[in-house]
Amino acid sequence: MKLRVEDLVVSFRNPDGELLPVLGPLSFSVSDNEFACVLGPSGCGKSTLIQVLAGLLPPTSGAAYSDGQVITRPLSGAAIMFQDTNLLPWRTVLDNIALPLEVAGISRADRYRRVRKLLPQLNLEDFERAYPAELSGGMAQRVALGRVIVQKPRAWLLDEPFGALDALTRESLRLELLQLRAGARQTLILVTHDINEAVLLADRVIVLSRRPGAVVADIEIALPRPRAADMIYQREFLLLTKEIRSYIDEQRA
C-alpha cells in the first residue's frame, strides 16, 4: 500500500477557542513495501500523523492518501498499533489477538486456529489464557503486535510501539518486529523519538521539526538486511545517526 500525505495540517482548538497548529504543513510519501520511520521530538504531532493515516482523525487541511485515494475513514488494509498496548483487559491473550477477526465476523474456531498459528512466533504460546494485566510489558506489546499481524494488513501504522518498555526488552522487540515482517510485503510507518530505533529498523527516516511538525530531513537508510542488533556499532550506522542527530539538534537551537 502506497501512503502519501500532501500539505497536511492538523490543528486543535485549545480551551480558549484558539486554533493551535500541532502538525504540518507536511508532505511526504511512502512507497509500497517500504519501512519508513517518522522521527521527531515529543509533542511534534507524530501520533496525530498516525491517527490521520489510520483514518481516525480528519485533517484540518490537506489530505492523506492510500494508493491515490483520500483517506476519510479507517482502511481495511491498514492496521494500527497504539502507543500503549491498548488491549481489552477482560479478554485473554487469545481473544485480544483474535479481536479483529471477531469484528470481521470470522467464526470462533477459525479465529482461534489462526491466532494459535501465530502464537509461537510471538513467544506467547504458553500465555493464551492469560489476561493483559498478568503479562509483562514486553509480552503485552507482543500481543498488540499479534493483533496487527493477524489482520494481514498491507500497511502497518505503529505509534511508538516500544516507547513504554525497558531498554533490553525494546531492543529484542525491535528485531522481533523485523522478523515478523520478513517475507511479507507490507508498508510500514513507525513513529518514534529514538534515533537508533529509527535507523536500525527503517529503509527511510523522515525527521520532523518541533510542533507543528514539518519534514526537516528525509534520509535513505542503505544498511543491509537482515538487520542485527550489533549493527549499531558499525561505522555506517554511526554516521547515519550522527547526521540525523544534527537535524534534531538544529531544531533545538
Add this chain to the structure above:
Amino acid sequence: MQSNPDHDNYRSAQKRKLALRRLSPLMTILFLLLLWQWLSDRELVSPILVPPPADVYAAFAAALDDGSLVKHTLVTLGEMLYGLLLGVAIGLVLGYAIAKAPLLEYILSPIIVAFQSTPIVAYAPLLIIWFGTGPTSKIVTTAVIVFFPSLVNAIVGIRSVSPRLRDLMTSLNAGPWRAFRLLELPSALPVILAGLKTSTTLAVIGAVVGEFVSAGSGLGYLVTTARYQFDTPLVIVSVLTMTAIALSLYSLVAYVEWRSLAWQRRSAA
C-alpha cells in the same frame, strides 16, 4: 524444597484470619438470637412487642404448613422479578441512549429527577389508582424504584469506556452492534452489575410499599393484616422472609458478578 517454618506460620495465621472473617457475620446473628431469647426469658420486654423466638418459629411453621407463607412469598417475588426486569431493562436502554446522546439527558432530566427525589411511598397510591390493586401496580412501583440505579450506572458505565479502545474499534471498522457487544457492554459490565445489586434490594421495597398501600396478597399484605390482629410473630416472620428474599437475590447477582468478572480478580492478584 524445604518449607520455611516462618512462612508456614504466616500462612496458617492468614488462614485463621480468613476463617475468623467468614465466621464473624454468623457470630453476630447468633449473638442477636441469644440476646433475643435472653430478653424474652427475663420478660424484660413485653411478649406482645417482642415475642420469644419460639413463638416466631411457631408462627413460621404454621404459615408454612397452611401454605399461606409460600403463597404470599411467591406473589411478592413475582412482582419483584417482573418489576426488576421492567425497570432494569428500561433503565439500561435509556441509560445507553443518554450516554450516546447527551441532549436526551437534558430533555428527560425533569422527569428523572422528579421521580428520583420524590419518596416512593408518596406516589405509590397514585400508581395504585392508575394500575389497580392487583400485581400490575406493584410491578410498576418496583420498576420505578429500580429504574434509577440502572439508568445512572448504564450512563456512567458507557461513558467511561476508554476513548482509546473506541479508537481501536473504529480502526477495525466495527459497526455499532459489534462495538457494543465487544467493547461497550463488557467494559460497562462491572458498573452495571453493581447497580443491579442496588436494584435487587430496592425491588423488595418497591413491591412491599405497593402492597402496603393496597393489596389482597403478598408479604406486605401479610404484614398489614398480621399487625391489625396484633399477631406480632407473623409480622416478624413476614419481615424476615423479605430479608431472605432480598439477600438471596443480592447473592445471586453477586455470584453472577463473581463469575463474569473473573478477569478483574486475576488482574488484581
